[in-house]
Amino acid sequence: MNLEEVLNFRRSVRRYDKNKPIDPEKVKHCLELATLAPNSSNMQLWEFYQITNPGLMAKVSEACLGQSAASTASEIVVFVTRQDLYKKRAKFVLDFEEGNIRRNSPKERQEKRIRDRKLYYGKLMPFIYARFFGLLGFFRVILARTISLFRPMMLEVSECDMRVTVNKSCALAAQTFMIAMANEGYDTCPLEGFDSRRMKKLLKLPHGAGINMVIPCGIRDGNKGIWGERGRVPFDEIYHRI
Template structure:
């Protein structure tokens, strides 16, 4: 009999740890990584813009180069594959166009009220939010306008260039967590890394200047000493509140 879905998910969540050492002599299924990335692309993301990329570092030479950029951390050095989660805010026009096209396919009646709202979202609102200049002047103007509007009504206030950047990274973080759970469901361990030289990693991977790295994830079959300590969390009443 199959386990209830909730029970299986709880088991995955409870067993997932940041594992920093991986077996080197056992076979590693790189296809499991591809399938986990497929699932990660189903993660919720802001406005369905999907401004993320998953760069797989597979060859031993490439892994060695990226591991050096991760300060030689064992989770990178011993990983059987590294997955670099990258955000691409520079692709917003292309992805907005793709979303608008999908809406045109979905609605036979283009004069339908829902279709008009959806078109307006990707053809007017998204460009207004994502079209930013280097110095953030457009974002500052949007901040001022939303402040004035917010004096009389509820208003979304996170509209600056930095706000949009945070939103894109949040979406990438959701995808990264989905990826790590998917890897655990396939019997593999992961470790998300933030300690790395982002400029050098971008050079290693040939990433464009407009890209940013959210995190690097080491993958493999964890060793018995790959978890450095017992799991610790602050008491629940420190982080959960009822209103």
């Protein structure tokens, strides 16, 4: 399939054929492709949990409020946000960038670029992603709004804003995964209806982790899992060329 065919094939499938298993290695490869998704400052504050154990899948299905997409799935993938790993991921990106600059930048510009990356990932990212009962976020908002009086400045820097940023990046990875799965002829259904507390307990996640999306996977059971035609708001109503 070409890209247009893949996008038309992908539907939110809510019932899967249990007699048609999917290949766990292909699902894993689709998750590898998901890591190529764009994400804010390349911080990659995500984790992917591919669930194939039948016992655990049953418990996850229960945590998904018993939805048929989860209860009939061959596998379930949980996309997890890990804002709590911001220091570790910032260090990883900084270490990578230092080598990347030395390998690919003109020698006369390398030292400045490395200094810039050290400032960005060594100081700014830890400051932006840090959390402390909302107080750090409040301070960042005041600082950003003050700076914006004199020059353009990103204003969405509260602790709530950064949580949104992390979830947006993770959602891009989830969408990339679903497109990759469609290219394999596999079906998915992104779920936001679940008990996040129970889900975190099942996956043994720390307090600082969050559940972004739960995606049951399988092969559609004929037309039983697709609720009729795909409905979209008329394009002219949402498209603006200025």
